[in-house]
Amino acid sequence: MPWRESLGRLPGVATAREYQRGWLRTDVTAGLVLTALLIPAGMGYAEAAGLPAYAGLYATIVPLLAYAVVGPSKILVLGPDSSLAPLIAAAVLPLAAVGDPESALALAGVLAILVGATLIIAGFLRLGFVTELLSKPIRLGYLNAIALIVVVGQLPKLLGFSVDASGLLGEIAAIGTSILAGDSTPVAAAVGIGSFAVIMAFRVWLPRVPGVLVAVVGSIALSAAIGLDEEIGMVGALPKGLPLPQFGGVDWQDTLALIGPAAGIALIAFADTGVLSRTFAARRGEEVNGSTEMKAIGAANVASGLFGGFPISASGSRTPVAEQSGAHTQLAGAVGAVAVLVFVLVAPGITAYLPDATLAAVVIVAASALIDVRGMVSMWHMSRVETGLAIAAFLGVALAGVLQGILVAIGLSFVAVVARAWQPYRTELVETSGTGFHDVARHPEGHRIPGLVLVRFDAPLFFANGGIFDDYVRSVVARAQTPVAWVVIAAEPITGLDTTAVDELVDLDRYLEGRGIRLAFAEMKGPIKDRLVQFGVGDRFDATHFYPTLDAAVDDFHRRAHPREGA
Incomplete structure (x- = not known):
């Protein structure tokens, strides 16, 4: 009943039954x-x-x-x-009666x-x-x-x-x-x-x-x-x-x-x-x-x-x-x-x-x-x-x-949460022998792929850190030892996105585009992709900009950079 x-x-009652x-x-x-x-x-x-x-x-x-x-x-x-x-x-x-x-x-x-x-x-x-x-x-x-x-x-x-x-x-x-x-x-x-x-x-x-x-x-x-x-x-x-x-x-x-x-x-x-x-x-x-x-x-x-x-x-x-x-x-x-x-x-x-x-x-x-x-x-x-x-x-x-x-x-x-998200950990990724792509600070023995920059940003993107993200990617590109053709963002840690951060992404894409550099994302979560569409930039960042894994993005980079070898 x-x-x-x-x-x-x-x-x-539940406690009594298990007493x-x-x-x-x-x-x-x-x-x-x-x-x-x-x-x-x-x-x-x-x-x-x-x-x-x-x-x-x-x-x-x-x-x-x-x-x-x-x-x-x-x-x-x-x-x-x-x-x-x-x-x-x-x-x-x-409100009470006095003395009562x-x-x-x-x-x-x-x-x-x-x-x-x-x-x-x-x-x-x-x-x-x-x-x-x-x-x-x-x-x-x-x-x-x-x-x-x-x-x-x-x-x-x-x-x-x-x-x-x-x-x-x-x-x-x-x-x-x-x-x-x-x-x-x-x-x-x-x-x-x-x-x-x-x-x-x-x-x-x-x-x-x-x-x-x-x-x-x-x-x-x-x-x-x-x-x-x-x-x-x-x-x-x-x-x-x-x-x-x-x-x-x-x-x-x-x-x-x-x-x-x-x-x-x-x-x-x-x-x-x-x-x-x-x-x-x-x-x-x-x-x-x-x-x-x-x-x-x-x-x-x-x-x-x-x-x-x-x-x-x-x-x-x-x-x-x-x-x-x-x-x-x-x-x-x-x-x-x-x-x-x-x-x-x-x-x-x-x-x-x-x-x-x-x-x-x-x-x-x-x-x-x-x-x-x-x-x-x-x-x-x-x-x-x-x-x-x-x-x-x-x-x-x-x-x-x-x-x-x-x-x-x-x-x-x-305040502490905002401070951590405002200045999150970010790093360039390098390829290591047989183990994939890792933080260059922890794996100095790793090597960079000529023409490719891999970046990871460990926080949601929002108004307080969107500019920091933009500046960091530009700085990594500027100090690259060889001409850069692609920038791939390892986007799995990016769990949030607001309109200010979207504007920063668009500015970054335009900056890189003006220098003949392609911007792509690996492992970006579906809800974040949805927000890009919701914020009106789905045409700029269409399906060709996204890869399910870093390996898939790097493989596509190699195929496009060396089409005959890929064939």
């Missing part, structure tokens, strides 16, 4: 470990967006369950995010639905190709920057104080000032650093035991036993209740006012999610279709908005926790969502004894897994240009923000 076929194409029994333990463990982070993170980001803290739980539970069914990435963790929180606040708080958090939440729900609808439409329009612009250098720089941002943001909690600063540099300066001023709380610092040490110790000596879970449970037990909740900051008890639709008081005028902010939030949410999804898929040897991912994030946002949540995206801190805890599939996120729901309904008071410092240690350990100094060093040895792009992405994301940093890096990537 058609509906069964459609259901079978859902990524979550291996050996994955179950690690998926469940990873989901339970995630729970310790999902609860406080969701509540904290909800408050940062100017919304009730419990909304962060709804914006965690519902999107994770939805993504487990429709999400193509097997370990991506969705939920409230720090990069979206200020944008949500700026969009809904001016429920009004703000209703508006945030509508905003999430608009964000989701935008992403779903873009996904069906196959706009997910934008993830193809996120090259390895961009992903490498992005992840290192996200790791630094997360670690710096958690240091005050780890040491038991808070800072009021914006931007990475501002936070670093404020943290340094606070530490020098003695603002750290010794007990909180001991708990935070101790939790960090426990997690790292289990990772080194007992990697099969989830050190994160040990640290969280241990710190809760210790806090309850000796009354630490009276001395240091705690996450706090959970609210009770199920996620329900909350749209009271929102009219069409409010909805129209939210369309613009929704488009901006959708762009940032997908830019952030696209990088994470593509990066973690690459680390696991998997592939993720950008348009499918876009639709999945859209569906998760719609679900969040319908059931008391707000706009969400992938999490740069919670996803590595899932990875480090051994998650294999979307089941880990679903287990985390169900566990959060169980806590909300059954044991909302447990997190009242979870120290903020322990949570900070969990986040720092998870974020540190994203740091890839070895990758940066390796890239430096392979390509200085790509290393520069990675550094640009790192600085852009760290100093300007996720979207701005990615856009800067993509822009620089385009």
Whole structure:
């Protein structure tokens, strides 16, 4: 039946059909470990967006369950995010009734639905190709920057104080000032650093035991036993209740006012999610279709908005926790969502004894897994240009923000591509004994065929390099040691052609024609020949100008130059 076929194409259903029994333990463990982070993170980001803290739980539970069914990435963790929180606040708080958090939440729900609808439409329009612009250098720089941002943001909690600063540099300066001023709380610092040490110790000596879970449970037990909740900051008890639709008081005028902010939030949410999804898929040897991912994030946002949540995206801190805890599939996120729901309904008071410092240690350990100094060093040895792009992405994301940093890096990537195409490799080809025609710079033992010049140009021909191509061919002809009768272009690397380049080809042909030299092409691709016809120069460059191979062109040159020998 058609509906069964459609259901079978859902990524979550496809994963379930291929599920291996050996994955179950690690998926469940990873989901339970995630729970310790999902609860406080969701509540904290909800408050940062100017919304009730419990909304962060709804914006965690519902999107994770939805993504487990429709999400193509097997370990991506969705939920409230720090990069979206200020944008949500700026969009809904001016429209909400003063002092009415429920009004703000209703508006945030509508905003999430608009964000989701935008992403779903873009996904069906196959706009997910934008993830193809996120090259390895961009992903490498992005992840290192996200790791630094997360670690710096958690240091005050780890040491038991808070800072009021914006931007990475501002936070670093404020943290340094606070530490020098003695603002750290010794007990909180001991708990935070101790939790960090426990997690790292289990990772080194007992990697099969989830050190994160040990640290969280241990710190809760210790806090309850000796009354630490009276001395240091705690996450706090959970609210009770199920996620329900909350749209009271929102009219069409409010909805129209939210369309613009929704488009901006959708762009940032997908830019952030696209990088994470593509990066973690690459680390696991998997592939993720950008348009499918876009639709999945859209569906998760719609679900969040319908059931008391707000706009969400992938999490740069919670996803590595899932990875480090051994998650294999979307089941880990679903287990985390169900566990959060169980806590909300059954044991909302447990997190009242979870120290903020322990949570900070969990986040720092998870974020540190994203740091890839070895990758940066390796890239430096392979390509200085790509290393520069990675550094640009790192600085852009760290100093300007996720979207701005990615856009800067993509822009620089385009500049690098244009630069390479503008000054491509070009060479004269010479004949070598028994092996065909090769680069003269690599085969100085090769010999030129008297009267014939062979040239290769390793790039598409377009406005930026058409003149360079023309000048190079003329220079090779000018320095030829014998009179030139033919010029043959080895055209296989020429994969593109624009009108400016066609004009340069015509000028070159006229220049050579005026000197009695014939211009021909070998191995030119059919679509490029079609463009010559399309651009109106098919008569000048008719079928006699083209040869299927270099050998065929050289053989025809010999036949025409020495007709009796050819006969």
